[in-house]
Amino acid sequence: MNHKRFRDSGIYGVGKAAEHPPALAVLSHTPAGATQTIAWVGKGIVYDTGGLSIKGKTTMPGMKRDCGGAAAILGAFRATIKQGFKDNLHAVFCLAENSVGPTATRPDDIHTLYSGKTVEINNTDAEGRLVLADGVVYASKDLSADIILDMATLTGAQGISTGKYHAAVMTNNDQWEAACVRAGRSSGDLAHPLVYCPEMHFSEFTSALADMKNSVADRENAQSSCAGLFIASHLGFDWTGVWVHVDIASPVHAGERATGFGVALLMALFGQASDDSILKQVSPLSCGAANDDAKRRRLV
Template sequence: MGIGHYSAHNCVLEAFTLAKTLNIAEPTVIRGEELLARGMGGLYGVGRAAAQAPALVCLSYLAPGASQSVAWVGKGIVYDTGGLSIKARSSMVGMKGDCGGAAGALGAFAAFVSEQPDINVHCVLCLAENAVGPNATRPDDIHRLYSGRTVEINNTDAEGRLVLSDGVVYAQRDLKADTIVDIATLTGAQGTATGKYHAAIVSNCGGLERRCVVAGLRCGELTHPLPYAPELHFPEFTSVVADMKNSVADRNNAQPSCAGLFVLSHLGFDFRGGWLHIDMAAPAHSGERATGYGVALLNVLFGAHSSSRLLRALAPPTK
């Protein structure tokens, strides 16, 4: 049984097993009420109605003498009912795979660290079940996220961006990552924008975006850039009672770009590090099966830092 079929608790156990296999330190786990106490209201709010508590899990590989640090942040919604904005019957089938981003990040971390890279690598898993219950987040609720910014909930089925936002800020604030990549089965509109085979990407760094396209061509996990225009797209989240809403006003205005910008807004549009958003909702599956998308892409994208001759040969030029 793959990680895509697991509960949040079993994903935590999987992280501990992997740490032991890789001979690295045990993962950091922030779970349940501790998330709320730490200010991670996005992840906590999404998962608080589930039978098992939501959790942020961080695995870290620290390379001797490394001066650079990268964090891979994966959306790990182990099952997505849509919450109180509940999905239709046909739309809910297959939502055991809504943790494809976390699965890809974890698989990539396992493969990359086994080749002893020369940079620090962190894998941040944002794990929750978006369930229906008495404690479920309601439309009109306001959550304060780890960034300190407040979010008015107008769609509980736009939950992935909430957990990712807490994850990327953890990567920035707690891990001091120079480059942050978030990967997620985030929007149904991704498939409309870039199709079944190309993940949609958006970045604050043109060089990082171009390298991701090249890496995708070289490994077969294809990507295509989205528009990056915060001044045109972020106003879709305007709220009169909070810093932003969590879902767009106009679903025809570049939805996948908007979703990525929501995540970036919690780092800040002036974030000086490199940020890359990978929406792989469609390429994450083929029919009823998961594809493992993201493992090869992340390994090749950062392959210049690997001891593997194959990954170094496939890695896109860094300049």
């Protein structure tokens, strides 16, 4: 990305006040004979003070874990490639420190994201969706991904919605919703669906000045779902690919320590393209093949 393009981005707006500049980093695996292109997009806020909408003294400690989505994707990418993987797989890391300083984004600023859509910032602590919106659009426009999954410690409300042990999954595709739940059960990184209803919920972001605000009007109206919709809206609700959003804000930690949540979930969910026979077997997306195997075994 050239400098000017980069300035028109959510990642730059979130990370510009930090000592270390923000970045979008991509790792790519592109084997010959691949039939589809998958992108995993991780929220990598290396520290989240909340920005000028600053967090309180009890809610800021622990915010070093706001890169849990990117960390899970890094681990899963390494492990998946190591086992052999037949499809194109890109790991996209949206990296920034949400800091406070003279150049920090102010509430009321309007930023143009990589999608070209404008966002009126009404809460600088709702920064994850800004960096991820850039990441998923990069995956679609620049990497031509057919399947885009973003993983993030996105909302505190995730813990209210699905608790400490289940990730909250939201997707534009029923088959993938069911697949995430099954991959959760087989991997131990549990997952449960959130409401996906852009026609009723996206109006929470209505802005008089820009295409949207970045934080909802009513925090008691499906907050975790709305945060996910913000990301999807930059791909466009009419985007024809598969989009999956996984909010892991609570299961990413157990007390003070990180759990490594998400690595096993991704490996199981995408096991159908693996060279590893166990991963292939547990993948809910290769269940057709697994059933055929079972039938053949019975016939023998």
